Amino acid sequence: xxxxxxxxxxxxxxxxxxxxxxxxxxxxxxxxxxxxxxxxxxxxxxxxxxxxxxxxxxxxxxxxxxxxxxxxxxxxxxxxxxxxxxxxxxxxxxxxxxxxxxxxxxxxxxxxxxxxxxxxxxxxxxxxxxxxxxxxxxxxxxxxxxxxxxxxxxxxxxxxxxxxxxxxxxxxxxxxxxxxxxxxxxxxxxxxxxxxxxxxxxxxxxxxxxxxxxxxxxxxxxxxxxxxxxxxxxxxxxxxxxxxxxxxxxxxxxxxxxxxxxxxxxxxxxxxxxxxxxxxxxxxxxxxxxxxxxxxxxxxxxxxxxxxxxxxxxxxxxxxxxxxxxxxxxxxxxxx
Numbered sequence: 500x501x502x503x504x505x506x507x508x509x510x511x512x513x514x515x516x517x518x519x520x521x522x523x524x525x526x527x528x529x530x531x532x533x534x535x536x537x538x539x540x541x542x543x544x545x546x547x548x549x550x551x552x553x554x555x556x557x558x559x560x561x562x563x564x565x566x567x568x569x570x571x572x573x574x575x576x577x578x579x580x581x582x583x584x585x586x587x588x589x590x591x592x593x594x595x596x597x598x599x600x601x602x603x604x605x606x607x608x609x610x611x612x613x614x615x616x617x618x619x620x621x622x623x624x625x626x627x628x629x630x631x632x633x634x635x636x637x638x639x640x641x642x643x644x645x646x647x648x649x650x651x652x653x654x655x656x657x658x659x660x661x662x663x664x665x666x667x668x669x670x671x672x673x674x675x676x677x678x679x680x681x682x683x684x685x686x687x688x689x690x691x692x693x694x695x696x697x698x699x700x701x702x703x704x705x706x707x708x709x710x711x712x713x714x715x716x717x718x719x720x721x722x723x724x725x726x727x728x729x730x731x732x733x734x735x736x737x738x739x740x741x742x743x744x745x746x747x748x749x750x751x752x753x754x755x756x757x758x759x760x761x762x763x764x765x766x767x768x769x770x771x772x773x774x775x776x777x778x779x780x781x782x783x784x785x786x787x788x789x790x791x792x793x794x795x796x797x798x799x800x801x802x803x804x805x806x807x808x809x810x811x812x813x814x815x816x817x818x819x820x821x822x823x824x825x826x827x828x829x830x831x832x833x834x835x
Contacts (some may be wrong), residue, residue, distance in 0.1 A: 502693070503663075505622055506574075506601050511571045515818050524756040524785060525574035527812050530771045533558040533591060533764035534740075537581040539607055541641045541714075542667060543631075543699050556763040567600055568780045576603040576758075577626070580769075585611035589617035592806060596623040603627045605667060607646065608653035615636065615660065615827045625663040627695065628654055631671070632682055634788045640671075651689065658690045665736045667695045672712050676723045683724075683733045693736030697745075697806045700772050714795075714803045719748030737807060739828045741814035745805060753794040753801065757812025759784060769793045771808045773800055 502510075510776050517525040534557045558566075567575055575595050582588050583606050585721070605627045618624065631637050634647040657664045666686050670679060686694055695835070698717040699807050712720060725746050735742060743749040755770035765777030766784040773793070778784035795801050818825050 500758045503622060508588065509599070509601075510573055514816070518819070524754075524790070526570050526757060527770065528574040528576050528758045528808075529567055529570045529572040529817060530758050530760040530808065531558075531563055531566060531575050531577050532565055532579055533585050533588070533759065534580040534763065536584050537579060537607075538584060539581070539583065539641045539643060539646065541669070543640065553763070557585055558763055560587050560590045560594060564594045564598070566781070567595055567598065568760070570759060572600075572759075574601045574603065576605060578605040581607055581610070581766055583614050590712070591706060592618065592624060595623065596621055600742050601625070604664070605629065607641065608650040609646065611653035614657060614692040614816055615656065618662075620661040621665075622663070625665055625692070626653075626657050626717050627665045627667050628657075628691075629667050630686070631669050632674075633685070654689050654691065663741050664689075664691045665693045665695055666691050669697060669699045670712065670717075671699045671722065672716070674712070674720060675721060677725075678726050680718070680727055680731070684731065687734070691734075694736045696809065697735045698803075700804055701808050705724070711803065716804055717745065717803075721745040722747055737811060738814045741807060741811045743828050744810055744814055749817075751813035751817070753804070753809040754816070755793055755809055756785060756788075756790060757816075758808040762774075772804065772806060773798075789799055 514527075532546075535549055536554050536557075537544075537547055540547055558719040559741075575586070579585075582604055582668070585591070588604070591602060594603050601623050603625045606629065608628045611626070611628075628650055630647065631640050632648055637650075638644045654664055654666070668682070668686075683694060698712045698720075699713075721742070725742055740749060744751050753770075758771060759781065760771040761781070765779060766781055766816040767777055768775045768784065768788050769790065770793070778787060792798060793801060795804070
């Protein structure tokens, strides 16, 4: 796990405080979408299907900060849309950092060079760059040539300038162990802090509908892929138990309340990936959502989902409540 010690310590203290208070459901990461507007049209994305009047909307700095304060999660992930298209995204990040939130700015990197001087390196700020494979594959998935090269240039620039940098990779149905391993080797060579990875989720409104792994194929792929980790030097931006889950070694229920989503339309039910309407406030989202309706075996839309936004909170809580399990997982990797 590549997360710095200060972030681990603050997250651990936060979780401990919640558990001591007897809270059963609490947020770990706020998914903050200040806009849906994007400069790409990726095949696996369902966020860009909204009508033009919605695509033009943007949350204000005050709305973003208020949502983070209302939610209280120690980590704020800012996807979109493309957040660097928001003219005040640097102010949003700065205000959140001033409140000791760990900010992950999720970007396709096309605007990194243009906007970078608006930011200052900080242990609380991470640029999370989207890359789904080498040039031919990535550019095909985002429907534009040259995007891969721009993203790689941006990663190198960010690393040189002293920023925390992670990558975000989605694995689709045509992925093989060898192709994924080669790509992770490449990402590691760029000097990124960690790799975020998950099997693709089948958005109902996404352009791409026929290139998904499914649960069993995902587990087989990750089981073989992660068996190479010991000698690879790969660093993942995940808990070890979530990686075990991806490989089919552990079974978790989804915790959609662990990564609540707020955007220009409100607090999205039940999660970042599904849309069953919006709540007017974080408290309304938590209190008035029937969480028992969602998850594998309960909602058919959730059948093949293994995405970190739903299952990483479950794994992190398991790690906190049973601290020997990550140690046993690590020993198993080294002895296996």
